[in-house]
Structures are given as structure tokens and as C-alpha cells.
Amino acid sequence: MDDEEFVKNTARRILSIPAVSPENGGNGELKKAEEILNILDEMGYKNYEKYYVDDNFGVTRPNFVIKTGNFEKTLWIIVHMDTVPAGDVKLWAHDPYDVHIENGNIYARGAEDNGQGLLTALLLLKKLDLNKMRLNLGIAFVSDEETGNTYGIKYLISKNIFKPDDLIVVPDAGTEDGNIIETAEKSVLWLKFTVRGRQGHASMPQEALNAFRLSSKFITFFDDELHKTFSIENKMFIPSVSTFEPTKHEKNIDNINTIPGEDIFYYDCRILPGYNLEEAIENIQKMVTDFTKKNGGEIDMDVIESEPSPSFNMENSEIVLKLKDAIEKIKGKKAMTVGIGGSTFAAFLRARNIPAAVWSTTVIENAHMPNEFCRIDDIIGDVKIYEYILYN
Incomplete structure (x- = not known):
């Protein structure tokens, strides 16, 4: 199966499963998490660790991490499985959970936020060349991003999974050119x-x-x-x-x-x-x-x-410098750093002096909207950036 077909097939499997938190009237992320674990098993990745926790509604909120390699440092990609509700389905051209693929775009609730990150991480694992790696690769699949993070990234941070010298990317915001790295949040x-x-x-x-x-x-x-x-x-x-x-x-x-x-x-x-x-x-x-x-x-x-916004200075952190280098080498573009209003996992890590960059190549003003979508080419292109960092 080539990369494009893998992305399409995987999108149909995971984006068709609602993963709305109980606070927003849903049943949580467990079914989506189970399907992602099935995909990892099929690819031969069985060394994941589960960090499941029950919330105030009595609903199990799943988090799990997978780490590959035996190096001192780890490149982490942290993605979230939950989505906001679909909203008024009359505003959608297609059923928000009947994944629609057209002209290289994947349409579904959660396709961009954060389905694109999920698909990118899974494609990277599929293509991973263990012989070329110069860093460990860690992927964290996380719950509860849209409703407070208590049962997700905050819980994982309390388990001391992420280290200050790790290289962490949160692919939960970006631009269509892919040359913007978010290093500060409101x-x-x-x-x-x-x-x-x-x-x-x-x-x-x-x-x-x-x-x-x-x-x-x-x-x-x-x-x-x-x-x-x-x-x-x-x-x-x-x-x-x-x-x-x-x-x-x-x-x-x-x-x-x-x-x-x-x-x-x-x-x-x-x-x-x-x-x-x-x-x-x-x-x-x-x-x-x-x-x-x-x-x-x-x-x-x-x-x-x-x-509160952390005062941690990200400008000269290793992950920002490596991302800038990779973007210039792969995309031929100079990258710049910005701050955003959206809240991501990175803020919680930076508050604990752990550098985390927010980056992806994505369609802006698309998350939480009717007819939400992501582009297959962006997923395949972003994998090349991660490969450059891992192999060089």
C-alpha cells in the first residue's frame, strides 16, 4: 500500500469514529483509541504503554505512548484523539463522520483538528527506517485536549514521560506554507x-x-x-x-x-x-x-x-532550530516563529521548562468548522520534515 492509499484507508478507519468528550455530550475517545491500537498492531508496533484514567463522568479516557529507538534523545510528536462536536449537520455537505475524500482533501469532523496530526504520526511510523535513525521517535496519543486537558496531557506530564532535553512537536496549528513555528501562546x-x-x-x-x-x-x-x-x-x-x-x-x-x-x-x-x-x-x-x-x-x-501563558523562551531551543533547518532543506523556505491565541499541549510543557514547538503544514481557519478537512499532500510532506530531523 503506497503512502496516499495508507492515509486514505487510515482516515476512513479513525475519523469515522466520534471522539467527543463527555463534557460536550459525547462518549469519549476510547473507541477511536482502540482502532488506532489495532492499526499499530497491524504495523508491528506492540510496545505501547497505556495511561488510562476515569473522568468525573465515570468515562475511561485513554492515553498511550509508543517509543522506538535506543538513543539519548527523543523526538516526540504529541497528538490528540478527541474532537469538538460536529455542530449543525445541515451545514455539512456530507455526514461529518462518513469520511469523504475528494481532490486530495479528507473531509470529516476532526480531519484537521487533530486528525491530520494522527495520520501524520501513523504514516511516519509506517515508513520509519530504524537503520537511519539518530534520535528515538516517540508518539503520544492523548485525550481531553478540547475540554481542559485534565485527563490527557496534564496526566501524562505528571508521569514524567517527557524530558527537558527531548525534542517535542505538537502538530496542532500551522499555515499552508508550513514555514511558521509557534513558540508562544496567550x-x-x-x-x-x-x-x-x-x-x-x-x-x-x-x-x-x-x-x-x-x-x-x-x-x-x-x-x-x-x-x-x-x-x-x-x-x-x-x-x-x-x-x-x-x-x-x-x-x-x-x-x-x-x-x-x-x-x-x-x-x-x-x-x-x-x-x-x-x-x-x-x-x-x-x-x-x-x-x-x-x-x-x-x-x-x-x-x-x-x-497563564508560560514565559519560557523557545527561540533558540533545539527543536526550533532543527525544524527551521529541516523546513529550509526540504521546503526551500525560511521559517519564522510566532505566537498564537489557541491553546495547545505545548503551553503545559513550556510551563514546566520543557521546550515544545507547535508546527504543521495545514489549512488555516478550518478547525471546528463545518466541512472541516485536511490535505493528503500536507500529511505526506510533513512526514518528510520529521524524517529529516530523525535521520540527520
């Missing part, structure tokens, strides 16, 4: 807001306090205050400013003719490293207090996720 802050008013009949608004209207007014106020307070720009990052987006909104009322007394929504905040995250939370809490004093009602703010 702080991540996920917030839950519970707005309480007073429920009542829709025909008698004077007797109620509409929590939905209060939420809407607060979001407008909040957006203005956030962008005034966190206005610093850093051209290294894409985008160059801190971002604040209202995202998830919970159901409030079942019927049309009742004024809701409670409204719950969430914010995803990505804050530039120039700001202290604890101080940022204090500033945001003050905005909430100021708003309720003026407008009435009650607003409770809960911090769902808080992950």
Missing part, C-alpha cells in the same frame, strides 16, 4: 456568567427583571470595557491583540411568553502574556460589580479554566 481564561433577574409574564414586564435583556446589555458593556482595559498589541501574535468572545449559551426558558429570571453564558478569553492573569480576573470581577450596581440584578462569575 493565557487562556474561560468564564461562566450566571445572570439573575426576576421571572414573570411576558405581558407584564414591569413586574419582572428580564435576565436575557440584562445579559445582552452586560455583554455590550463588557466587550467595550475588556478592549479598553486590555488594549496592548504584540505583533508576534496572530491576532496581535487579546481576544474576548461570548460563546456557549445555556437554555433559559421553555416557552415564549415567560420572561426569563436566569440567563447563563460563557466567555472564551485569550489574553496576551503582558498581562498577569490573576490581576486580569480581578479587573473583570470589578467590571461585573460596577455593572450590577448601575443596572440591578445579580451576576455570578465562575472561572472554568485559567491557564
Whole structure:
């Protein structure tokens, strides 16, 4: 089976299996993990180690690693098996779990995030020439990336699997030219807001306090205050400013003719490293207090996720230098380093002074979208970069 057929066949086998976390209404990654293990067995790789853990829902969250070679240093590729939900299937041209391949593109939920990384890692293992290796190759298949990482990379880090002198790549972001290496990330802050008013009949608004209207007014106020307070720009990052987006909104009322007394929504905040995250939370809490004093009602703010950006300097790390060299030799392009707003495994490793670069050749603005896809040529091309690093 040639490389392209291997990628197509493997994509059909693993991307057709939903792997949505229980927090997002799914059954987790176990079935997908079992199919990946079947593929590894078929290729003759049976020396994997399992790190399974049960989550708060009682669901088993699988992680496993495979390591080949007897050298001092290891090139690690860390990929995640879970995906976000498919979303509105009416927006898809094809069933999001009926893998569709057309014009060299693979369409499915999770095809790019992080199916492309999974397929790249498996193709690299298929092609691996043990006689040419100058480094160990380690692949970590990880759960829970989309919903907090407690049962995934954080759990693996606690097992001391990754060492400060290892070379680590997280293929979870990139550009179409493949000459961008991500070496810094913004702080991540996920917030839950519970707005309480007073429920009542829709025909008698004077007797109620509409929590939905209060939420809407607060979001407008909040957006203005956030962008005034966190206005610093850093051209290294894409985008160059801190971002604040209202995202998830919970159901409030079942019927049309009742004024809701409670409204719950969430914010995803990505804050530039120039700001202290604890101080940022204090500033945001003050905005909430100021708003309720003026407008009435009650607003409770809960911090769902808080992950400060590590100050670890990646610029001259060995993996960045080797990636730059490989990209220039294989692609004929000069690579540059940037920061991003997305949160990846790399941030957790860097926070522990373990250098980790985020890199791949991929279609941007594609993850979490309807008709998500990845390109077979990118997978085959990225394998050549890893081979150059392993064999030279």
C-alpha cells in the first residue's frame, strides 16, 4: 500500500469514529483509541504503554505512548484523539463522520483538528527506517485536549514521560506554507456568567427583571470595557491583540411568553502574556460589580479554566532550530516563529521548562468548522520534515 492509499484507508478507519468528550455530550475517545491500537498492531508496533484514567463522568479516557529507538534523545510528536462536536449537520455537505475524500482533501469532523496530526504520526511510523535513525521517535496519543486537558496531557506530564532535553512537536496549528513555528501562546481564561433577574409574564414586564435583556446589555458593556482595559498589541501574535468572545449559551426558558429570571453564558478569553492573569480576573470581577450596581440584578462569575501563558523562551531551543533547518532543506523556505491565541499541549510543557514547538503544514481557519478537512499532500510532506530531523 503506497503512502496516499495508507492515509486514505487510515482516515476512513479513525475519523469515522466520534471522539467527543463527555463534557460536550459525547462518549469519549476510547473507541477511536482502540482502532488506532489495532492499526499499530497491524504495523508491528506492540510496545505501547497505556495511561488510562476515569473522568468525573465515570468515562475511561485513554492515553498511550509508543517509543522506538535506543538513543539519548527523543523526538516526540504529541497528538490528540478527541474532537469538538460536529455542530449543525445541515451545514455539512456530507455526514461529518462518513469520511469523504475528494481532490486530495479528507473531509470529516476532526480531519484537521487533530486528525491530520494522527495520520501524520501513523504514516511516519509506517515508513520509519530504524537503520537511519539518530534520535528515538516517540508518539503520544492523548485525550481531553478540547475540554481542559485534565485527563490527557496534564496526566501524562505528571508521569514524567517527557524530558527537558527531548525534542517535542505538537502538530496542532500551522499555515499552508508550513514555514511558521509557534513558540508562544496567550493565557487562556474561560468564564461562566450566571445572570439573575426576576421571572414573570411576558405581558407584564414591569413586574419582572428580564435576565436575557440584562445579559445582552452586560455583554455590550463588557466587550467595550475588556478592549479598553486590555488594549496592548504584540505583533508576534496572530491576532496581535487579546481576544474576548461570548460563546456557549445555556437554555433559559421553555416557552415564549415567560420572561426569563436566569440567563447563563460563557466567555472564551485569550489574553496576551503582558498581562498577569490573576490581576486580569480581578479587573473583570470589578467590571461585573460596577455593572450590577448601575443596572440591578445579580451576576455570578465562575472561572472554568485559567491557564497563564508560560514565559519560557523557545527561540533558540533545539527543536526550533532543527525544524527551521529541516523546513529550509526540504521546503526551500525560511521559517519564522510566532505566537498564537489557541491553546495547545505545548503551553503545559513550556510551563514546566520543557521546550515544545507547535508546527504543521495545514489549512488555516478550518478547525471546528463545518466541512472541516485536511490535505493528503500536507500529511505526506510533513512526514518528510520529521524524517529529516530523525535521520540527520
